[in-house]
Amino acid sequence: MYGWSGKIALIDLTRQKIDVQPLSPDICTRYLGGRGMGGLFLQPAATLDRDHPDVPVCLFTGPLTATSAPTSGRCHMVSISPLTGLMADASVGGKIGVQLKRAGWDGIVITGKSNTPVGIEISDSHISLVEAKILWGMTTDAVHQHLNPKKAGLACIGPAGENRVRFAAVITDRYHAAGRTGLGMCLGAKKLKYILVSGTGRTRVKDPELLKQARQDIIRVTAASPALMGRYGFSRMGTGAMYDLMDNRHMMPTDNFSATWYGSAKNLNAAAYARAYSPKNHGCRGCHILCKKIGTRTSAGTAMPEFETMSHFTALVGLQDIHLVTAANQRCNSLGMDTISAAVTLACFREITQKDFTPASLLALLDDIALDRGQGKALKKGAAAYAGSMGQPDAAMAVKGLELPAYDPRGAYGMALGFAMSTRGGCHLRAYPISHEILRKPVATDRFSFSGKARIIKIAEDSNAVVDSLIACKFIFFAAGLEEYAKVFSAVTGQDVTAQDLLAAGERIYYNERIINSCRGFDARHDDLPARFFTQPGTGASQIRVPPIDRADFLQAKAAYYSVRGLTQNGLPTRKKAEQLGVSWKSL
């Protein structure tokens, strides 16, 4: 095959056994790779308890990984979330994806549970399980330093993953987080401390000349994109460039989503970090955008926080200190936990206890969470479980247990619907309507209206499922489209496909996720937003009104979504639709 290597490794930690399994061309075409393939291998475990040892952790590359396709150097991790009970997954940056593919693997599926801490080391076709007792308890920085991976790709967990923090992250290549849904705890539960991969092979490309052409097409449209390559775009300023925009649009979640505008925001924007840290560019393998920023001054080598972290560790928790944000970001990375969930859980704690943070008290709490001490024992279960245990479930700003990112849904209704419907819980990336509701691409839509949004969200979800499976970075789709990537895909694999064919695969991948979640007891009751958004207005301004979301409008859009997605009005998948899409069926 071209594009795919055609084999995966099944790694059983209980029996310490490694098997090689071939992948059929048909499976590859239908599930692509990454998130799609991960979902396929997760489905058989859909009815298992979330901490059952047979629940796999899947790490998959895609057909484009380790080719010259723009932004293709990523991979995708999939399991069952200890935080939400839903399918868990996250896109993984850095270079581990490229290394895994170069080593000749489309993916690895890890099952079982080791009795003692282990690491998985992959060097081309050779895979070994290595004792990792000495690393257990170490921060991710320390693991990185200790293993000194050089050109190899390294994914590891920190103390948070070991201590069953439900929003623990997996950190790859020091700076990149597979942050959301608690994948770090999935690894921790298997006593798997790290995965180290190096490869020397290449992805076979069917038509290198066509690939070159397709690559140039994409580079050209990115150059024309203000959001990516413009003076204030991600390439120059990092994702923090969104901060001023959210401030201007009055949709910055403030004080645990009780307001949507933060008076101090002007001094806490990306320009402020640029002045304080003089950051330099850094990015994933195979990317020309290089949106990651690493400080060269103040504390050199420190990663600049992403937009979500910038916003949540200021406006959401009521602090005004960029150095605190940088420190909290570094602490979370080092301890191995998701910054979004951590910040939202702390904001929930602040609302319930009515006690403001100081920078020091906030950092101390982050340590307590990761190290399982004091208040951290309750907070490590996430905002929903914590708020529930305190008898104030409405104070948890989460959907299906996943804490909300830094876009207030009262300021963008596609986002509201996207949050509620997402197969991984409160996540902005499944439908990513920021593109048209805020960044005006491909064209602007009315952000205060549900009109047309059900179908827009459904199509975008399918499209992003493709992106997470090929794999490419979502950011590039602010400029390019699946049309351009279909050409890349054809060039790499030799399969003549169109954007519509890819979207059909995306729909299949997404429907499978709905099936998995329905097996876990999720239905229309869970596809909802916290009550606050329907009852309290946001913070308006002279030109912008931010009313509460109209509940009836929301429910109408939700019903429309179910109909467009081919679900019952109770939000459940049907066998008929599954057959029509060619997805294998499973139910409770």
Add this chain to the structure above:
Amino acid sequence: MEILVKKYAHKLVDAGLAAPSGPGAPLVGGLDQDLVWNRTAPEIPVLERIFLHLNINSLVFLRPGFPYDRIIRFLAGRALKAAGTIMPQDCETRTFLHDLPVVEQFDLPAIVTALKQRKTVIIQGNDRNTGFFGPAVIAPGTVSPEQGFVHISSVCFACFVAFFSNYLTGLKTGRKDPEMDQVFDQVLPFLQKELPASFDLMHSPFCREKDVYAAMVQAGRKIVDHGLVDSYFGNLSCCWNNTLYISQTGASLDELTGCIDPVPLDGSSTAGITASSELTAHLETIARTGCQVILHGHPKFCVIASMDCDPVRKAACAFADKCHTHCPVPRTIGSVPIVPGEVGTGPYGLCNTLPRACETSDSVIVHGHGLFVTGKTDFNRAFSTLAAVETLCKTRYLEQVRYLRPA
């Protein structure tokens, strides 16, 4: 959706691309849970089925009005005899639409096949069996009928530019083409319309921020009203109080209210992330020239003139397939310089060429793309310069045709 499908149907008529009623009136459909159309039409049963094959939420169907109907029919006919696509050379088409596929009949499978690859499809033919007559253009959208509107406008613009460009090149190479002569003669009346020499726009000084916004909104509407842009693209900016006010990316110039970004010149905010893709070029031009307003449109004959190159010289040129980024010859029309450069901030981006050229001239044409003009303090002078340059380009074009075409 009802509001949107009506809005874009009207805009196509206002842009002079379609008839207000009859079979030439635009047909716009939008789908959320249900599919709604702006009017009834015999084409709807076929068009509805396109929604079953593509993941789209809207669709625009248009039989372009005069002169685009003649031009597109001609180019489509030629395309069908060759590779099946029209290949315009202007910059917008190259960047965003690539080439324009053509199919012969109003036939669902052929239309779907084309739309699986590209953003638009042109239907050339007449079908006696079904009573269908062309040419027609179809363009779907994934989030809004605005996409179909934009893409169809771009097709009309690109075909217009391609036709007149090819015509002139044909004459220069001595090619005899009576069919093309005939189309040219048919559309000639369209070119008779003159642009006004001066415009009455808000005068500087602007005392308050809201005057700046008002002046920009007014200038934006004017530029669309006079057809000096393709669909509504282009951008404009005004520098006031150490802040550059600039139209947002993809903003409709005739609807700029709420679509202007204030960008502080000291870089203290990144709110300019939604600003026009030419923000860097604007900032650099203002820094170099000290002018305070910039107006950028895509007047058709400026674009045509910028691509006018001596065929013999072009045949010998090492960059003949990269004119828009690499043209090595310093060229002018009258005293207006023509510079290469593509949209955005890439290595061959126009932000590298345009600002320098603006130091010597208050109007600069970017190859295959459009015209930038600078103004001291308000849009009045900039506007008349824009109109004058377009008039000059058109006049020069017609003179050349008259000179080259045998009587």
